[in-house]
Amino acid sequence: EIVLTQSPGTLSLSPGERATLSCRASQSVSSSYLAWYQQRPGQAPRLLIYGASSRATGIPDRFSGSASGTDFTLTISRLEPEDFAVYYCQQYGSSPRTFGQGTKVEIK
Amino acid sequence: QVQLQESGPGLVKPSETLSLTCSVSGGSISSSYWSWIRQPPGKGLEWFGYIYSSGSTSYDPSLKSRVTISVDTSKNQFSLKLSSVTAADTAVYYCARHAAAAAMTAFDIWGQGTMVTVSS
Numbered sequence: 001e002i003v004l005t006q007s008p009g010t011l012s013l014s015p016g017e018r019a020t021l022s023c024r025a026s027q028s029v030s031s032s033y034l035a036w037y038q039q040r041p042g043q044a045p046r047l048l049i050y051g052a053s054s055r056a057t058g059i060p061d062r063f064s065g066s067a068s069g070t071d072f073t074l075t076i077s078r079l080e081p082e083d084f085a086v087y088y089c090q091q092y093g094s095s096p097r098t099f100g101q102g103t104k105v106e107i108k
Numbered sequence: 109q110v111q112l113q114e115s116g117p118g119l120v121k122p123s124e125t126l127s128l129t130c131s132v133s134g135g136s137i138s139s140s141y142w143s144w145i146r147q148p149p150g151k152g153l154e155w156f157g158y159i160y161s162s163g164s165t166s167y168d169p170s171l172k173s174r175v176t177i178s179v180d181t182s183k184n185q186f187s188l189k190l191s192s193v194t195a196a197d198t199a200v201y202y203c204a205r206h207a208a209a210a211a212m213t214a215f216d217i218w219g220q221g222t223m224v225t226v227s228s
Contacts, residue, residue, distance in 0.1 A: 035214035044202055044218035092212055096168035097155040
């Protein structure tokens, strides 16, 4: 099973600032089959990024993803008020599908 | 656009079987992959398994002995059964669609989730 470790656990930032979220895999993720999801309180997760760096339909371009080996990064270039939420990474290259434990982006 | 809606009992007794259904609207359940995921209160996401519209399945090995996922294409629904539940199975349960009608893809559409509590 691939274990995904997200850091930091909580990120305290102000609107307009840049957010950098990390996700490290315990082993290689096939073909960069890694996704990022956003979850607002009381809502289902929403797909942001797939294939490590491709934005899902309707996702603003302030969200971007990148990969380097087993390290994956989600960057939010300028935080909007609606971006304060919990973010999860997930690998779908092998079974079982696994998620990271989440990073909470909170208002400073 | 495709929408998913989970339904089922919100309260299940310990040792019993949890049964949930996901109804697909706005599109066909055919030729796509569908998963179940859960989230215990205040915790992260856990994947159970997926089913293809033909009925083929793949489960998380750690849950495989307790999980059954099935599909009813005539009703445009798929279902989850989890046996021998304990309090640790208390969670919000989500159904989700695999993007691009493939197994190895992200989950692009999610249901709103349904809370299931295991308690006597």
